[in-house]
Amino acid sequence: MTQAVKFCSHAGCRNLIPLTERYCSKHKHEESSRVYFHRKHSGGKYEAFYHSTAWKKLSYQYKLANPMCEACLKRGVIRKVDIADHIVPIKEDWSKRLDYANLQALCIVCHNIKSEKEVKERKKIKLKKY
Ligand SMILES: [Zn+2]
Ligand SMILES: [Zn+2]
CATH class of the missing domain: 1.10.30 (DNA Binding (I), subunit A)
Structure with missing residues (x-):
């Protein structure tokens, strides 16, 4: 059985990841820190x-x-x-x-x-x- 995969959402990254994920393990951290930054500076x-x-x-x-x-x-x-x-x-x-x-x-x-x-x-x- 082959698992459904897609490319990581990070621009230019060609790592294959499961459909349920948005980013590969390399870019996951990057994204969560960006969300945190955004949250911290929008409403505060x-x-x-x-x-x-x-x-x-x-x-x-x-x-x-x-x-x-x-x-x-x-x-x-x-x-x-x-x-x-x-x-x-x-x-x-x-x-x-x-x-x-x-x-x-x-x-x-x-x-x-x-x-x-x-x-x-x-x-x-x-x-x-x-
Ligand atoms: Zn990636
Ligand atoms: Zn009024």
Whole structure:
């Protein structure tokens, strides 16, 4: 019986490996370290924070106390809160991440508008600098 094989996914490598694998033993290590690098630099501590119990508890409590979107409310629109949002983003001030006074209740629409603005503003700052 012949086992089904294919080439290693590493560019240019012609080592034959079982169909269930992606890389030969020589390149397996290389790939896993790259995945680790990617993970470490994509979300990092911010992503870990949003998954933390402390944040889940705090945002849950905040949304209980503020069941309406605050931005919509200012315009006289009643919309249910979707997200407890940081007024000062945690990427700007990490120390305010669990500061109750730094939170605002937003619906998903207002939250998206705010994040878009933040990205634009960050680009502006970059343009000014260089
Ligand atoms: Zn290989
Ligand atoms: Zn809203």
